[in-house]
Amino acid sequence: MDRSSFEKLVEKSLERLPKKFKHKLRNIMIEIEDRPAQELLDDMGIESGTLFGLYQGVPLTERDWNFGNALPDRIVIYQRPIESAAVSPEEIEEIVLDTVVHEVGHYFGFDDASLYSIEDEKRRMKHSRRKDDK
16 A cells, blocks of 8 residues: 555544544644564564554653643554555554554553453454344
8 A cells, every 4th residue: 555545544543533532632743654663663572563553752641730842742653564464455444543543542541451451342342243243
């Protein structure tokens, strides 16, 4: 997929965020990179597999009343690992959405355990709906 098409998927994912979250995003930039640097994977202790996205910044829940004059928080979405993990354009779109939601969740102060729990529940509900449709 070319970069422009991938960027549109990321933009679409941001537009799909619930309004109560979308309107509270401040001083944050979203970037797309091909893949995470090996040094980053090493620093994070990722020995096998890869990373679809990364949040860098101070979560809202950890900011003091006097927080300000700071560089923007940063979310990076890694295009190539997402494409490699997907088997169809629809799955790329789904992984992008899940990744954007996950990284935005970190901005709002959710830790990985909480986000994985939410993601697992989403998968269970989706799987359950598929069974009901049959």
